[in-house]
Amino acid sequence: MVRINPSSIKNILIIRKHNQIGDMIVSIPMYYALKKTFPESRITLLASKTNYKIPFSEINPYIDDVIIYDKIKIQNAIKLIKQLRKLKFDLVVIPSTVRFSTTHNLISFLAGIKYRVGVSGVNGSKNKLSFLLNIKAKFNWIENKTHQIFRNLEVIEQIGCKLNFSEIFDSFPKISEKDETEMKKILDESFNEKNILIGIHPGAGKTQNIWDSENFLSLIKNLYQNYQANFIITGGFTDEEIIQKIQIELVNSKIPFLLAQNYEFRKLMSLINQCDLFISNDTGVMHIAGLTNTVLVGLMKKGNVREWAPMWKNKFYVSSPTDNINDLSLEEVQNFCNKVLNLTKWRKKLV
Template structure:
């Protein structure tokens, strides 16, 4: 009821933005791993603008771990879907926010979302930022510092996220998406590589065989063919990873590639990021793995099907995007991926005897 009172107060009274009043910030960023990675620049920019403000991130289980590594974040609240009588997501979010008071709420999403608008309202924040609907929506009024919509079909997610801050008049944005990996994950990955005799980063490929979307999935047979071809061409090591539910399939792919190919168990996003940081290049369908690798500075060959690379290509000049002319990622030939890796010098080509 208190939050509703704050909301009614702000809707009935004109809002004059006063930077000095911002002492507590709520960042709303649900969804997946890539979504949170491209929210990191927003968080860092806000921390620079409001150095003494407490920053809280509202996340979901899939992307909360990424937010938890960010030094500018003081608290991560993880929203989990309920069941039965406790399935109402708005009441669960209200309970999760509890008695916390926020001065600024930012709904970070590349476009208008009624769900995010309502979360911003539930937060009771004095100032609420989010994209207005391009066609006009009754819930636009829940944002008292709205951002004007842009052409989201031609705008990379990083730029779409940062544009949200335009109502605050911030002159310079931080575009850094780098991810800090805790030592425990790095030590585990390093120990695994050392045990397998992998000493140099310049000849190790990591392949993520999992995808949340069928159109973004490359078949196990194609990963096997690529691993074998790269082993023949460069004598490289292959690290095969997957989501936990596809672990056996990843083991099978690694075994079929043969010598110098190893399955590495990645039970979390940071476990994968640690392994990727020790490799020369990642090959993966578009999705969270490609953005994690980009965030730790590992070159990426990202395979795109129907997803727009203009919006979701991994950020960074060294990354390569291959897109199927028609259909999904499966239409991309192995030879094209092999050529992209070798021509870019991402692996050292073996000198033939």
């Protein structure tokens, strides 16, 4: 472990290749640990451009500033490096918890940052240009099946940043009373009957994580038949086609539902918190649901669970037997959801 005088660190740069909503949520404790260890510091995230807007500050209150860069072309790289040198960062962290980026190592070196923290290798795979980092270590994340939360934290443990489990839990955003009241009002106005409430997120940012929409429709109809439930269908900008298909079928089947499309992060979190059960593909919204008190059933591919599944109380998953999410059977998901709903201690609205 390298000891750094906390008062000497005023300006911290984080360079992450993956900054979608799920990636942002699992990395929150890392930012909190840096703020705890270096309380006088400002944290800037250097993030690549995405095809939709990420509400960085809304998700992560420990980020003070964000620099967005497009894919590195030589002219853009030179401009970026000049900008970073001008900002005079004292410390840079390159977590590399998903995959390595030689570009990030090079940028951190050319930006003239004194302390450059990162990863030299993972399970025998070498991080090229890691010699440009001056604080680094090898990790066995794949062999140890280390969750993304702890991968991020292990990188900064090299400089003495540590959290206990309670601090990790407390670092995540909480639901405000204002948002809670607003969502309750929306639900009161949306449903005539106060039956149990089930949330469904049928889309995903990655097409390979999408369980077939016909399965979701059959699941909804089964749950409605068994519990006379009300439903919330959530979706984002990339889920339009799936949402439209499900919406038409639910209207035709006269199943009560609220469409919650493109909700802001905090409002969506509060809305999900009103549900008795939330069922989601492996995507950013699954991680948002993981921050709530609601029972979550995540639908995940084999191999993704230990690394990405939400970890907290009453958070469950059903995984496919293969790398194909659609090898996960409707019957298995239905049976699991029925078991959860029959445990009335987890219900918020008894019927």
